[in-house]
Amino acid sequence: MKFTTTAALASTLALASAAACPKPDAAAQSAPYPSTPDAVNIFRLNALITTGPYQQNATIQAYKGGLGINVKQNASCADANSNYISLFVDKTNGNLGVYSDYPPITAYVDRSGMGQGLLRFSTGVAPPLPKNAERGPWKITKDLDLVFAPTNGENGLQACTSDGGKTFSVWLRGVNPAGGYKECYPFVGQVLPVPENLLNKCAYNDFGTN
Incomplete structure (x- = not known):
């Protein structure tokens, strides 16, 4: 089956609003989803995996x-009843943040030979970064895909598994397989904008200071 980002995004948005979020009111249902990167605020992220034996469109x-x-x-x-993370890209510095209460939770990556594309989050106001780590910038493309976008080139995402595709860890592309995993597959990180009346704030228990 041939996947397209546009078709998958349209179908996923419909399913996401109907199944994983509280029932919206009539006004929210009739309002259009943001169609340009600058219009996106809080979003969910889906993994559109179209290569390898584990093809799927799954919530992150x-x-x-x-x-x-x-x-x-x-x-x-x-x-x-939800099981997804809510994210945003800071429009001032390009950092990838988590929609949550204070203190802030912000992503970092390690593209060095040691880090192999590691993607992690740290908690606090300007916490120190590990060696070789970078905050950003991240970017939402015109197709509403999330990429890491430093000046030396964009990096997409990949899904790495050690249990035969039952679960995956998300890494930047570059080293394959990464981080000691057995298999990694590139995927499109689909940005699914969340309407304001359906925002789902969470307290996350797995994010440390670095």
């Missing part, structure tokens, strides 16, 4: 200090 969760796929996140959310 907070997991063990980073991001995971097909896992149960350790969080307490306004919507107790």
